[in-house]
Amino acid sequence: MVILIIGANVGGLASAIAFRRAGHEVFVFEARNSVAPDITGGTRLPPNVTKILYHWGYERRLKKAALMSTAIDIRLLRTGEKFGRHVWEEELIRDARGDFVFTHHGDFVRFLHDIAEELGAVLNYGCRVADVDLYEKTIVLENGQTYTGDIIVGADGAEGITRPLFVSHHDQEPLLNVYSTTIPEEVIRSDPVTADIYDDTQPGLNAAWFGYGCAVLGWPCKRPEYALVVYGPPEGETTGWTQQGGKDRMLKLLENAEPRCSAVRILIVISELSLFLNPPSLLRHLRRFAPALGLAEWARDPHIVTVNKVKPLPDWYHVDGPLALVGHAAQPLAAGSVQEAAIAFEDGVALGRIFSHLKRSEQIPSFLEAYEDVRRERDIRAYEKEIGDVEFMTLPREYAEPRNALMREKGQGGRNLFEVNIPTDDGTSDGWEEWQRIVDQFAYNAEEAADDWWQSEGKVIEASRGGMVDGPMLQILVAQNTKEN
Numbered sequence: 001m002v003i004l005i006i007g008a009n010v011g012g013l014a015s016a017i018a019f020r021r022a023g024h025e026v027f028v029f030e031a032r033n034s035v036a037p038d039i040t041g042g043t044r045l046p047p048n049v050t051k052i053l054y055h056w057g058y059e060r061r062l063k064k065a066a067l068m069s070t071a072i073d074i075r076l077l078r079t080g081e082k083f084g085r086h087v088w089e090e091e092l093i094r095d096a097r098g099d100f101v102f103t104h105h106g107d108f109v110r111f112l113h114d115i116a117e118e119l120g121a122v123l124n125y126g127c128r129v130a131d132v133d134l135y136e137k138t139i140v141l142e143n144g145q146t147y148t149g150d151i152i153v154g155a156d157g158a159e160g161i162t163r164p165l166f167v168s169h170h171d172q173e174p175l176l177n178v179y180s181t182t183i184p185e186e187v188i189r190s191d192p193v194t195a196d197i198y199d200d201t202q203p204g205l206n207a208a209w210f211g212y213g214c215a216v217l218g219w220p221c222k223r224p225e226y227a228l229v230v231y232g233p234p235e236g237e238t239t240g241w242t243q244q245g246g247k248d249r250m251l252k253l254l255e256n257a258e259p260r261c262s263a264v265r266i267l268i269v270i271s272e273l274s275l276f277l278n279p280p281s282l283l284r285h286l287r288r289f290a291p292a293l294g295l296a297e298w299a300r301d302p303h304i305v306t307v308n309k310v311k312p313l314p315d316w317y318h319v320d321g322p323l324a325l326v327g328h329a330a331q332p333l334a335a336g337s338v339q340e341a342a343i344a345f346e347d348g349v350a351l352g353r354i355f356s357h358l359k360r361s362e363q364i365p366s367f368l369e370a371y372e373d374v375r376r377e378r379d380i381r382a383y384e385k386e387i388g389d390v391e392f393m394t395l396p397r398e399y400a401e402p403r404n405a406l407m408r409e410k411g412q413g414g415r416n417l418f419e420v421n422i423p424t425d426d427g428t429s430d431g432w433e434e435w436q437r438i439v440d441q442f443a444y445n446a447e448e449a450a451d452d453w454w455q456s457e458g459k460v461i462e463a464s465r466g467g468m469v470d471g472p473m474l475q476i477l478v479a480q481n482t483k484e485n
């Protein structure tokens, strides 16, 4: 079958790989001119992503582009008070059958691109899709070229052209703005105020600063860069990942933060000049005049993205034609959150895996329905958890004190912080449930979920329609688990 994929970021590329592994012909159309977005921040990839890549044989290759996450330190943004540390226990990671890793978003997109290309997907860049005709199963590019396929995958993100085919208007409410950027490692290490952000005994240390109405996350990438994500109140127009700017606004949010995060606005221009010239000696020289710089003013101009509360779409596939949505086109997740890229990746993996059982075009509608059954609830649950987490990190002061007190108590007791009790509306606490939600997310395997559907329902439906369920499947291009790539 011929698969047309719109968008070549995480969701589109994961779909391309999964459909190629299932033996289909794959054509990807991406509006951007380059293989990876030119300037991006960091991405965190939890075990539910890495286990699939490891299973496909790409463990060694991923580890060249990613750094293993070991722990997270949580602090109060205003004072820098450390609540404590959460260490990812070996047992949890072993049970999840993958690692929790940090990478640079651009490096991860390039990593997926290279695999998709090696497997034979045809990847077209600088090709914006202008129209989709569901009845004709056709896409039309801006330059007028037309392509017809058997299945169309909408992987064009929250602001693409496929999502509006499902809803007449965006039912969403802006919750927060996210500023995502990176800072050169050299800058952080060379400043005594910020140097301890890198802990050489814990190279994969994630940092979180919980604030009042705002919060900061940071983690080292494999490149000598530190990823910084700043959450603050929504301001200005709603934006997606395509908009850069807002560094001034980001710095303003951090004005009253602890020294490591605080802003010294007057030095922005100097810092950018020094990044342009870049020799570390110049940086050190500048530091003599600016001894107590915070992290943020060294940051490159950030992407500015709105986190919206979004009403889930009624469907993950279109009833009028063979169109499935994956990733943010289906369900936008909070920017900067742990599962943001992971859910897009899982969608593509599950969709391709379900279609590995395809033998006849008449099966397509029921397979699309299966995709929705396998993914919709998982995506919505992940969305709700991630929104809940960013709300928790950014609670307004009047609600934040109980949060702080509880985390302080756990930290002082030497406990792992995510097992902290979280107060609920009815005054009870559900710390264990919160922990269980993390475990469930990490333990999930998108390929196995698709296989479960085939074993429990797909085969039965096929048999009832007279299909040959035990015959040879479509040619599998890649032998699983056979060799390291």
Ligand SMILES: Cc1cc2nc3c(=O)[nH]c(=O)nc-3n(C[C@H](O)[C@H](O)[C@H](O)COP(=O)(O)OP(=O)(O)OC[C@H]3O[C@@H](n4cnc5c(N)ncnc54)[C@H](O)[C@@H]3O)c2cc1C
Binding pocket: 006, 007, 008, 009, 010, 011, 012, 029, 030, 031, 032, 037, 039, 040, 041, 042, 043, 044, 105, 106, 127, 128, 129, 130, 155, 156, 157, 158, 159, 160, 161, 180, 241, 242, 303, 326, 327, 328, 329, 336, 340, 341, 342, 344
């Ligand atoms: C430019 C950019 C930079 C990003 N940087 C980061 C980052 O630093 N850290 C991070 O965690 N996440 C980043 N993300 C977000 C991350 O990729 C997504 O949040 C998540 O992984 C979901 O991916 P997705 O593939 O579903 O959607 P998206 O990432 O939104 O990708 C959609 C893709 O579809 C393309 N597209 C849209 N409309 C059309 C069209 N009509 N025709 C053809 N192509 C189209 C877009 O150019 C884009 O590449 C970035 C996204 C983008 C677009």
